[in-house]
Amino acid sequence: MTAMRKANAAYPFGFLDEYAKKEVRRTVLKAIAIPGYQVPYSSREMPMGRGFGTGGLQLTLSIIGEDDTLKVIDQGSDDSVNAVNLRSFIEMTCDGIDTTDITDKANLIQSRHRIPEKPLREDQIIVLQVPYPDPLVVVEPSEDKRKIMHGEADYSRLLVKLYEDIVKFDEITISHRYPTCINGHYVIDPSPIPRWDVPKLHQSKALVLLGAGREKKIYAVPPYTDAEPLAFDDMPFRVEVLMMKTANVVVVIAVAMTPVF
Secondary structure, three states, rough: HHHHHHHHOOOOOOOHHHHHHHHHHHHHHHHHHHOOOOOOOOOOOOOOOOOOOOHHHHHHHHHHOOOOEEEEEEOEEEEOOOHHHHHHHHHHOOOOEEEEEHHHHOOEEEOOOOOOOEEEEEOOOOEEEOOOOOOHHOOHHHHHHHHHHOOOOOHHHHHHHHHHHHHHHHOOOOOOEEEEEEEEEEEOOOOOOHHHHHHHHHHEEEEEEEEEEEEEEEEEEEEOOOOEEEOEEEOOOOOOEEEEOOOEEEEEEEEOOOOOO
């Protein structure tokens, strides 16, 4: 690790140049000011393929400071290949920061596919990696038309898709990337988190930042903001449910997709 630090001594703190970090920070401020709005930015080339967390990584590198404590998780694990590689890269390019695998000790958390089970605090920020930021892409291929639909809060075609699920399967079958309305207007793709994690966005004490490097978009769920999954009055949103029959008694158990961390 020492040799790697010396080899990368020419890189500025956080790898990105100051102009790139300033742009990301300005984009973050706009995203916080307009909850749920996808703010475009100039996503930089990173030393990894797009689609492997470049958007979340750029967010983390732009807002992290020397006194911060970072936790990096992937699919709920601190030890997966993606989490270990991202953590190592951030440690290599951000001298002085601390890393941890304990949620309570971190003030900055970068995650893929999960939100920690432990409730987050006001002094914490969670960065989620996002492959596809726009939930309307499944019903409208044109980005220009999607922007108009977002601006007018026209999500009727998305609701029709959910209704078709109910007609075919008697329930909404979306297991992850569940479309969620933020602050009563914009509907977001909350990254590939399971439905189990979606309610954690509602009135969260922590700031939630979502970055899509390949699609060049950043959006946010500010603290204490309403985050309501799309649903119907007679078919409310629910998390994953497993039906079990034991001793002639049917037991309903809500289950998470991965172990608690």
